[in-house]
Amino acid sequence: MENNNALYVALSLVLNLDATLYQIVTLSLQVSLLAVLIAAVIGFPLGAAVALWRFPGRGGVIIALNAMMGLPPVVAGLTVYLLLSRAGPLGEWGLLFTPSAMVIAQVVLVLPILAALSRQKVEELLGEYREQFISLNMSRRRMMPTLLWDARFALLTVLLAGFGRASAEVGAVMMVGGNIEGVTRVMTTAIVLETSKGDLPLALGLGIVLLTLVMLVNAGAYVVGELTRRRMG
Amino acid sequence: MNKTLKLVFAVITTTGLTFSAAAEDYITLASTTSTENSGLFNSILPLFEDATDIQVRVVAVGTGQAFEIARRGDADSLLVHDTAGEQRFIDNGYATERADVMYNDFVLIGPANDPANIRSAQNVAEALAAIAEVKAPFASRGDDSGTNRAELRLWQNAGVEPDGDWYRELGSGMGPTLNTAAAMDAYVMSDRATWVAFKNRQNLTLLFEGDEVLFNQYGSLLLSEEKHPHLKHDLAKQWHNWLISDDGQQAIANFKVNGQQLFFPNAK
Numbered sequence: 034m035e036n037n038n039a040l041y042v043a044l045s046l047v048l049n050l051d052a053t054l055y056q057i058v059t060l061s062l063q064v065s066l067l068a069v070l071i072a073a074v075i076g077f078p079l080g081a082a083v084a085l086w087r088f089p090g091r092g093g094v095i096i097a098l099n100a101m102m103g104l105p106p107v108v109a110g111l112t113v114y115l116l117l118s119r120a121g122p123l124g125e126w127g128l129l130f131t132p133s134a135m136v137i138a139q140v141v142l143v144l145p146i147l148a149a150l151s152r153q154k155v156e157e158l159l160g161e162y163r164e165q166f167i168s169l170n171m172s173r174r175r176m177m178p179t180l181l182w183d184a185r186f187a188l189l190t191v192l193l194a195g196f197g198r199a200s201a202e203v204g205a206v207m208m209v210g211g212n213i214e215g216v217t218r219v220m221t222t223a224i225v226l227e228t229s230k231g232d233l234p235l236a237l238g239l240g241i242v243l244l245t246l247v248m249l250v251n252a253g254a255y256v257v258g259e260l261t262r263r264r265m266g
Numbered sequence: 267m268n269k270t271l272k273l274v275f276a277v278i279t280t281t282g283l284t285f286s287a288a289a290e291d292y293i294t295l296a297s298t299t300s301t302e303n304s305g306l307f308n309s310i311l312p313l314f315e316d317a318t319d320i321q322v323r324v325v326a327v328g329t330g331q332a333f334e335i336a337r338r339g340d341a342d343s344l345l346v347h348d349t350a351g352e353q354r355f356i357d358n359g360y361a362t363e364r365a366d367v368m369y370n371d372f373v374l375i376g377p378a379n380d381p382a383n384i385r386s387a388q389n390v391a392e393a394l395a396a397i398a399e400v401k402a403p404f405a406s407r408g409d410d411s412g413t414n415r416a417e418l419r420l421w422q423n424a425g426v427e428p429d430g431d432w433y434r435e436l437g438s439g440m441g442p443t444l445n446t447a448a449a450m451d452a453y454v455m456s457d458r459a460t461w462v463a464f465k466n467r468q469n470l471t472l473l474f475e476g477d478e479v480l481f482n483q484y485g486s487l488l489l490s491e492e493k494h495p496h497l498k499h500d501l502a503k504q505w506h507n508w509l510i511s512d513d514g515q516q517a518i519a520n521f522k523v524n525g526q527q528l529f530f531p532n533a534k
Binding site: 118119120121124127129130211212213214216226228229230231232233 | 294299303308323324325326327337338339340439440441442444445448463464465466467494496
């Protein structure tokens with residue numbers, strides 16, 4: 034069989050359990066999942082807080098969060114690069130060109146998505162629950178966990194949107210990770226590298242592997258969501 | 267809920283373990299795409315790592331960006347190909363020592379039908395003048411890389427101002443520039459290493475080579491301990507010295523793609 038066919042390349046990469054590929058895939062998943070997790074821990078309460086409290090400049094915060102959803106990855110990368118560079122304010126940490134730097138850059142990218150979308154979901158739910166909360170004389174701080182928990186299925190979708198953004202971007206991780214073989218090379222930066230070598234079938238093959246992975250993560254989330262929903266009735 | 271928490275902890279611990287697993291000695295080397303893309307590092311780094319137990323982490327970028335990374339103190343060592351720029355880097359106090367390591371050469375690539383007929387040019391100046399004369403599309407890196415800087419010097423020597431629709435500054439690396447040139451049947455100057463290892467050639471072919479001014483010298487630099495005391499100067503020095511040692515020079519000479527030697531060691 035001819036080996037310049039992308040699907041064939043993708044299949045043989047996976048079937049041969051290529052060690053380099055395995056390492057790249059693992060790192061991609063670790064970096065993006067950890068970034069989404071950190072972003073969720075900060076972003077969901079932040080979104081819920083903006084939905085619940087009324088304060089001056091709230092409109093501005095909402096517009097800023099929504100706008101930041103479109104932050105170009107390469108700008109996020111450049112900002113984090115300048116922060117973490119030895120000549121920058123956090124240079125002492127020595128994090129540039131490490132996976133940690135990549136996680137930080139992806140948190141910057143994913144956080145606005147999780148905060149902005151969870152703000153919207155929580156606000157919708159608050160509309161439904163308001164009367165009940167008032168009758169129970171509940172404080173805003175007590176409302177937050179209830180709202181977040183009851184919005185969990187919607188938030189799962191928000192989480193997946195964030196994961197999609199993290200695993201698909203290349204500009205930020207390329208800049209702060211440096212695409213170092215065996216250390217900071219992830220799926221997207223490997224695809225850029227193979228494209229620049231003119232090995233288009235391998236680049237596309239890696240793309241197919243990445244797409245399959247993202248699909249598996251989404252399928253997993255869907256199944257978990259459906260099972261819990263059913264059990265909850 | 268418990269299961270979710272367990273999963274979260276599992277992810278965090280495995281991530282932490284992997285991230286800290288690389289605790290051995292390593293240096294970060296800022297270098298150019300030509301050395302990485304051709305496969306040179308994959309061939310010589312294992313030998314150095316075996317000999318010294320020092321891992322070399324390569325960040326492969328354009329020469330301009332490599333200088334910038336080193337200037338900011340984000341790399342321990344620098345291997346680039348812009349002798350004039352390297353000398354300026356030393357003059358500005360960012361590096362203390364420079365050594366010739368190896369050379370390869372630039373070649374002119376273009377569509378097989380060669381509309382400017384540069385195949386019969388006597389030297390590279392004549393070839394470039396011919397391209398400008400017929401206004402054949404020429405793809406330039408336009409990214410302040412070592413190759414880009416060399417190309418601009420060659421136009422200057424040829425007495426031609428590269429200007430107009432036919433001269434396309436792409437602002438990208440050597441590989442992407444070759445991809446674009448292949449797609450628009452343009453002339454392009456490439457380092458031989460990237461060209462020989464390049465796979466998406468389509469209608470492009472090597473048209474002109476051999477002029478002495480196409481010589482492309484690589485130099486290794488020792489960075490300033492004064493400007494950046496936090497860098498791993500001792501390890502970087504071992505790498506620098508290995509590159510110009512007999513072992514290092516032999517390793518470079520032994521690297522071949524399709525049976526062709528791409529880099530010629532010439533340390534003094």
